[in-house]
Amino acid sequence: MKKFINDPMNVVDETIAGLLKAYPNHLKLVTGSPRSLVRVDAPVKGKVGICTGGGSGHIPVFLGYVGPGLLDGVAVGNVFSSPSSDAMFAATKEVNGGAGVLYLFGNYGGDKMNFEMSAEMAEMANIPVKMSIAADDVASAPRSEKERRRGVAGIFFAYKIAGAKADTRADLDAVKATSDRVIENTCTIGVALTPCIIPAVGKPNFTIGDDEMEVGMGIHGEKGIERTKIKPADEVAAIMADRVVNDLPFKRGDEVAVLVNGLGATPPEELFILNSKFSDILKGQGIKVFRTYVGEYATSMEMAGASLSLLRLDDEMKKLLLAPAFSPFLLQWK
Amino acid sequence: MKKFINDPMNVVDETIAGLLKAYPNHLKLVTGSPRSLVRVDAPVKGKVGICTGGGSGHIPVFLGYVGPGLLDGVAVGNVFSSPSSDAMFAATKEVNGGAGVLYLFGNYGGDKMNFEMSAEMAEMANIPVKMSIAADDVASAPRSEKERRRGVAGIFFAYKIAGAKADTRADLDAVKATSDRVIENTCTIGVALTPCIIPAVGKPNFTIGDDEMEVGMGIHGEKGIERTKIKPADEVAAIMADRVVNDLPFKRGDEVAVLVNGLGATPPEELFILNSKFSDILKGQGIKVFRTYVGEYATSMEMAGASLSLLRLDDEMKKLLLAPAFSPFLLQWK
Numbered sequence: 001m002k003k004f005i006n007d008p009m010n011v012v013d014e015t016i017a018g019l020l021k022a023y024p025n026h027l028k029l030v031t032g033s034p035r036s037l038v039r040v041d042a043p044v045k046g047k048v049g050i051c052t053g054g055g056s057g058h059i060p061v062f063l064g065y066v067g068p069g070l071l072d073g074v075a076v077g078n079v080f081s082s083p084s085s086d087a088m089f090a091a092t093k094e095v096n097g098g099a100g101v102l103y104l105f106g107n108y109g110g111d112k113m114n115f116e117m118s119a120e121m122a123e124m125a126n127i128p129v130k131m132s133i134a135a136d137d138v139a140s141a142p143r144s145e146k147e148r149r150r151g152v153a154g155i156f157f158a159y160k161i162a163g164a165k166a167d168t169r170a171d172l173d174a175v176k177a178t179s180d181r182v183i184e185n186t187c188t189i190g191v192a193l194t195p196c197i198i199p200a201v202g203k204p205n206f207t208i209g210d211d212e213m214e215v216g217m218g219i220h221g222e223k224g225i226e227r228t229k230i231k232p233a234d235e236v237a238a239i240m241a242d243r244v245v246n247d248l249p250f251k252r253g254d255e256v257a258v259l260v261n262g263l264g265a266t267p268p269e270e271l272f273i274l275n276s277k278f279s280d281i282l283k284g285q286g287i288k289v290f291r292t293y294v295g296e297y298a299t300s301m302e303m304a305g306a307s308l309s310l311l312r313l314d315d316e317m318k319k320l321l322l323a324p325a326f327s328p329f330l331l332q333w334k
Numbered sequence: 335m336k337k338f339i340n341d342p343m344n345v346v347d348e349t350i351a352g353l354l355k356a357y358p359n360h361l362k363l364v365t366g367s368p369r370s371l372v373r374v375d376a377p378v379k380g381k382v383g384i385c386t387g388g389g390s391g392h393i394p395v396f397l398g399y400v401g402p403g404l405l406d407g408v409a410v411g412n413v414f415s416s417p418s419s420d421a422m423f424a425a426t427k428e429v430n431g432g433a434g435v436l437y438l439f440g441n442y443g444g445d446k447m448n449f450e451m452s453a454e455m456a457e458m459a460n461i462p463v464k465m466s467i468a469a470d471d472v473a474s475a476p477r478s479e480k481e482r483r484r485g486v487a488g489i490f491f492a493y494k495i496a497g498a499k500a501d502t503r504a505d506l507d508a509v510k511a512t513s514d515r516v517i518e519n520t521c522t523i524g525v526a527l528t529p530c531i532i533p534a535v536g537k538p539n540f541t542i543g544d545d546e547m548e549v550g551m552g553i554h555g556e557k558g559i560e561r562t563k564i565k566p567a568d569e570v571a572a573i574m575a576d577r578v579v580n581d582l583p584f585k586r587g588d589e590v591a592v593l594v595n596g597l598g599a600t601p602p603e604e605l606f607i608l609n610s611k612f613s614d615i616l617k618g619q620g621i622k623v624f625r626t627y628v629g630e631y632a633t634s635m636e637m638a639g640a641s642l643s644l645l646r647l648d649d650e651m652k653k654l655l656l657a658p659a660f661s662p663f664l665l666q667w668k
Contacts, residue, residue, distance in 0.1 A: 002527040002544070002638060004567040004604040011603060014567075018606030021613035022594075022626040059602040193336045210336070233338040233348075260356075265599035267635040268393040269345060270338040272352030279355035292356040295663070296630070301601040304336060304636065329629070 001202050008199035012056045012078055019063060023328045026067055033090035035083055038073040039066055042095045048166040048175045049073065049095030050102045052159070053088055054111050055080040057198070058219060060329035061155065061298040062105075069325030070163040071104070079198050079301075080220045082110030088118035092127060100128035100172035104158055104179055106151025107135040130172055132179035134158055136188040136309060138247040139216025139225045152219050153261040153298035154186035154309035157321070164323035178320070182311060187247045188259075189240050190307035192217035193230065196264065196300050215239060219263065219300045233270065237277035240308045245285065248312060252286030256310045257321060262296045263305035271295070274306055290318060335536050342533035346390045346412055353397060357662045360401055367424035369417055372407040373400055376429045382500040382509045383407065383429030384436045386493070387422055388445050389414040391532070392553060394663035395489065395632040396439075403659030404497040405438070413532050413635075414554045416444030422452035426461060434462035434506035438492055438513055440485025441469040464506055466513035468492055470522040470643060472581040473550025473559045486553050487595040487632035488520035488643035491655070498657035512654070516645060521578045522593075524641035525570055526551035526558070530598065530634050549573060553597065553634045567604070571611035574642045579619065582646060586620030590644045591655060596630045597639035605629070608640055624652060 005011050013034060020027060020037075030036035043049060052062045053075035062074045073091035075083035092101050101122065103115045112133065119129040134151030141148035162179035170178070192214045195204035205221040208214060213236070216224030231239075250256060260275045262268065271294050282289055290313055298307075311317070339345050347368060354361060354371075364370035377383060386396045387409035396408045407425035409417035426435050435456065437449045446467065453463040469480060470488030496513035504512070526548045529538035539555040542548060547570070550558030565573075584590060594609045596602065605628050616623055624647055632641075645651070 002547075002564060004527075004570055004600065004608050004640060006566045006568055006607065011607065014610055015603045015606045018608070018610035018613070018628075021623075022592075022606065022609050022628050057601070057603065059606075064602075193338075213336075230336060232340045234340055236338055258356075264601055265636045265638075266338065267391070267598055267633060268398075268630075269349045269391065269635065272349045272356065272393075273340065273345065274338050274352070275356050276348055276352035279352070289355075294352075294356050296602075299601060301603065302599045302638065304599075306338060 001197050003199060005199055008202065011199045012076065015056065026328055030090045030094050033087055035077065035087045036073065036075045036091040037063060037066060038091055038094045042072050043097035044072065045097045046099055046169060047097050048099045048102055048172050049097055050104055050162055050166055051088065051091050051095055052105050053083045054106055054108065055082060057301050058298055064329035065159045065327055067327035069167055069323055070159055070327050079200065082108065082114050085114040085117035085121065088115055089121045092118060092122050092129065093125065096127045102162065102172060102175050102179060103129060103131045104162055105133060106155055107133045107149060128172055130176040132158065132176050132183060134183050136183065136186045137218065138187050138243055139189050140218060143247055150218055150222065152188045152190060153259060153307045154188040156259060156297045157186050157257060157309065157311045158182045160325060161317050161320040163325060164320035167323065182317060185248065185312040186309060187244045188307050188309040189243045190217055190219065190263065190305060191215050191236055191240060192263065192303060192305035194265065194304040195221060196303040219298065233273045234277045237274045238281065241278055241281045244308055244310050250287050250310055250312060255288045255290050255313045257313055258289055258292040259297060259309040260294045261298055261307045261309065263303040263307065264299040265302045265304040266306050268295065271306055278308060291321060335531050337533060339533055342536065345533045346410065349390065360662055364424045364428050367421055369411065369421045370407065370409045370425040371397060371400060372425055372428045376406050377431035378406065379431045380433055380503060381431050382433045382436055382506050383431055384438055384496055384500055385422065385425050385429055386439050387417045388440055388442065389416060391635050392632055398663035399493045399661055401661035403501055403657055404493055404661050413534065416442065416448050419448040419451035419455065422449055423455045426452060426456050426463065427459065430461045436496065436506060436509050436513060437463060437465045438496055439467060440489055441467045441483060462506055464510040466492065466510050466517060468517050470517065470520045471552065472521050472577055473523050474552060474556065477581055484552055484556065486522045486524060487593060487641045488522040488645065490593060490631045491520050491591060491643065491645045492516045494659060495651050495654040497659060498654035501657065516651060519582065519646040520643060521581045522641050522643040523574050523577045524551055524553065524597065524639060525549050525574060526597065526637060526639035528599065528638040529555060530637040553632065567607045568611045571608045572615065575612055575615045578642055578644050584621050584644055584646060589622045589624050589647045591647055592623055592626040593631060593643040594628045595632055595641045595643065597637040597641065598633040599636045599638040600640050602629065605640055612642060625655060
């Protein structure tokens, strides 16, 4: 296991320690809750607080999106494991500025159960809480069963747009409605080339041949929909775009935001090669690209692979997508 | 070779194509020069233009730092190969807003030769050009022979600060002086865990044991100063910090900027674990951290590894480091 780590059991706590030392002006730990972080200026009075959370190992998901114009708080668990409901509730209390709190997270059983428990605790503490659950991975279940779909990189769009909506001082119902609308209009598919190693386990989380790729694999190595020989980038891009476009479906005349996300070890150069083809395909289908984001927005540690997310935009989303936002992972100067 | 590519010979051109399709509002190709890119608003009248360039395979170096508050133009070569002097001169002409052009690049023989040839062409075209050459890799030669040192991730600090200096409408000599001062006060060391594969070659650029690391390896796989069994992160961090701190040397009372850079496949989690120790070591030595940057600022495709750069700051540098800047890789909202 070639990793810059000390004790594998301390990976998450040492990651948080290093993050706080890097960005002391931006993030702070919730007192007494070592896995809960909030904006340094939390709570923002009168603004809906937005909390996310989930397993570690996906930076910048989840810790990386806390900041002005984005999220207010986060709770993280061990690598690929849900945080506790106590950690979620600790963050909730810190980010409630009197307008309630939106839980915005990915659709995984453990996370959902714990956020629901945290919401019950919040209710008893008279903090209004609503939930918005990202389920953008089109490979994880057919569209007819979309409540079973997992949340993956497309949650970035919900973070950005819901964060900007909350900054307008919209109320909790309105922020939730915008977030839900983003989630309903976002579709993602991933392709994995290599596994990653959970430090506490010490071996790859799945096996795949040296000449194979897996379409639709989840960000924890969940089984995808097809394993094939690795294909040229243009063919891979066509397979990915086809799955995503036909799912919503995205149609001629739609305006979209595009996220080409690297899962960890895949270099930006390869993401741009994929984007070149995605761009051509969308243009060919009369789907207009409003903005493109290329980089590592949701990772699986050192997994090699990429995902494509498309969001069908409306006028409000376009405005909110471009609103100012800051987090250590997105905007370095402030 | 598990890569999202088409023809290995087209990797660079397809990367540029995908980049331009992603960021059409930020970057443009120089007409007739397919490896030269400039800011979409180039030339900026009355401002010193800053050009960089070098081999491909290091994104965000070099293409990723072109934008307001940063660089004006760039020329890139094949993977790990110098761009041509023609490509550099093509960018030079496009970014000259009447105040001359600074060439800011890393100390490699091919790049230096071609930038010098380009400078001669510029002189014949009555465009004043000066050069500022980054040579921050302390492992590549002893300090007594620092003109032989290679330029690595620390060039980011020179990009940022020289870019902000040029924005003040300082003249060419002043922008060069600031850039040179940053370079003189920047020290970097890298540690590599795995090689990368140049697409056109198709095999790893060096070999290293499954349980080994190499301290001081260059970003093209140049031989380092020590190969050992992989050590715990805290020990690796101590070795890195020791080399960097003692080189300049950085002293008690100095104020520094810290860059913890991932070489490609190393996850952000591990960079933060390293940063936690770097931060403690610097604090213990009375060296004050002004700002920390953690992420992928100069990569070697899918190489696993990390580098530490320290910049000793003065008041002007601190102000310029925090000045607004934008490029697709650094600031996503604008």
